[in-house]
Amino acid sequence: MVLALALLIVFGIGLFAGWEFAGGKSGNATPTTTVPSVSSGSSNALQTQQEIAIAKVEPAVVRLNVMTVQGEQVGSGVIINANGDIVTNNHVVSGAQTIEAVLSNGKTVPAQLVGTDAAYDLAVVHITPYANMVVAQIGNSSQLVVGQEVIAIGNPLGITETATTGIVSALNQRITESAGITIPDAIQTDAAINPGNSGGALINLQGQLIGIPTMGAIDTEFNTPANGISFAIPSNIVVTAVQQIIQ
Numbered sequence: 001m002v003l004a005l006a007l008l009i010v011f012g013i014g015l016f017a018g019w020e021f022a023g024g025k026s027g028n029a030t031p032t033t034t035v036p037s038v039s040s041g042s043s044n045a046l047q048t049q050q051e052i053a054i055a056k057v058e059p060a061v062v063r064l065n066v067m068t069v070q071g072e073q074v075g076s077g078v079i080i081n082a083n084g085d086i087v088t089n090n091h092v093v094s095g096a097q098t099i100e101a102v103l104s105n106g107k108t109v110p111a112q113l114v115g116t117d118a119a120y121d122l123a124v125v126h127i128t129p130y131a132n133m134v135v136a137q138i139g140n141s142s143q144l145v146v147g148q149e150v151i152a153i154g155n156p157l158g159i160t161e162t163a164t165t166g167i168v169s170a171l172n173q174r175i176t177e178s179a180g181i182t183i184p185d186a187i188q189t190d191a192a193i194n195p196g197n198s199g200g201a202l203i204n205l206q207g208q209l210i211g212i213p214t215m216g217a218i219d220t221e222f223n224t225p226a227n228g229i230s231f232a233i234p235s236n237i238v239v240t241a242v243q244q245i246i247q
Contacts, residue, residue, distance in 0.1 A: 046149070049205045053151060054163045056207030059134035061200055063102035063155040064088060064111070064125070068095040076154035076200030077101065077125060078136050078209060080242065084129040087242055088199030089214050089233075090116045091177075093123050101127050104134075104161060115245040120233060121181050121214055122241045123199075136201060139208030141234035144168050144187065152191040152213055152230075154200025166191030166228070175231050177215065183233055187211045190228035202232040210235045 060079040064086075065072060075092030079085070086101065093099060099111040107130075114124040146168050153163045170188040177183070189202065193213045202211035211232030219226045 046205075050149070050151060050165060053203055053205050053207040054153065057134075057136050057201055057203050057209065058153055058161055058163065059104040060136040061104065061153045061155075061161065062086060062127075063158070063160050063196075064092055064199065065100040065102065065108075066093055066096045067098045069097065070095070074155060074158045074196050075198045076196065076213075078199070078201045078212070079127075079133060080136055080138065080209075082129060082133070082135055084127045084133070085114065085242070085246055086111065086125045086127060087212060087238060088123050088125060089212065090118050090121045090123040091214075092199045093125060099125055101125070102160065103130070117241040117245055119181065120183060120237055120241050121177065122212070122233065122238060122245075124242055124245045136203075136209045137207065138235050138239060139204055139206065139210045141187065141210045141236045144171060144204075144210060144234075146171060149205050150189055150191055150210070151203050151205075152189070152193050152197060152200065152232075153203065154193075154197035154213060156192075156194035156196045158196050164192040169228070173231060175215070183214065183231070183237075185234055185237065186214075187232040187234055189230055189232060191230065193230035193232075194225075208235075209238075212238055 062077045064075045064077050077086040077088035080087050101111040102108050111125040111127050114126050116123040148168050151165050166189050169190050173186040173188045175183050175186050193216050197213045204210050213232045215231050217226040217229040
């Protein structure tokens with residue numbers, strides 16, 4: 001059976017199909033799987049790591065309310081330096097007439113577009129720095145391994161400061177958005193990512209930003225979200241693009 005998937009760009013408006021994936025399965029044998037036991041101690045340790053990582057980065061994640069001629073669209077962004085620069089996806093701010101950032105403390109402030117790198121679907125917006133502003137620490141995405149725990153933080157469906165957990169499902173995925181933009185070396189994860197998560201944070205258990213969530217997959221046969229298949233732009237690409245935008 002062939003399953004066709006397309007990508008859902010995860011901001012507040014619209015479906016964008018542009019990449020297809022064909023997967024097949026053959027054979028009727030039923031594999032025998034041995035499930036390793038997990039001690040309550042290791043489970044508690046993981047939960048503690050997740051809680052610390054989320055607390056470290058969540059204050060640096062903002063909601064972006066973007067007004068365009070078509071109406072309002074909602075996305076996420078991450079404060080990346082003490083100057084008040086915020087990285088997000090280009091498709092979140094594309095066509096913006098006005099941009100507002102909703103901070104983790106609930107305050108809404110105006111934001112200005114600094115520049116974009118449309119080739120990588122990235123953009124930088126700026127806010128005035130404020131007291132006790134938290135800046136996300138950027139990690140090295142080249143050190144990621146398949147199977148490691150990750151956490152997505154953003155504003156899915158406009159629900160602010162939401163965190164979901166998962167693993168790195170695959171690395172070096174080449175994905176193409178509907179507009180023909182190709183993201184090389186994308187991170188695939190099964191952490192739940194929904195409309196509104198675009199431009200938010202994908203972090204490791206050390207609380208480091210290792211990717212910017214950009215899209216999820218939908219099953220084009222049924223036009224429904226494909227569970228557990230989402231993608232993020234690696235932090236190493238983000239660093240290079242942001243340096244070029246703000247220089």
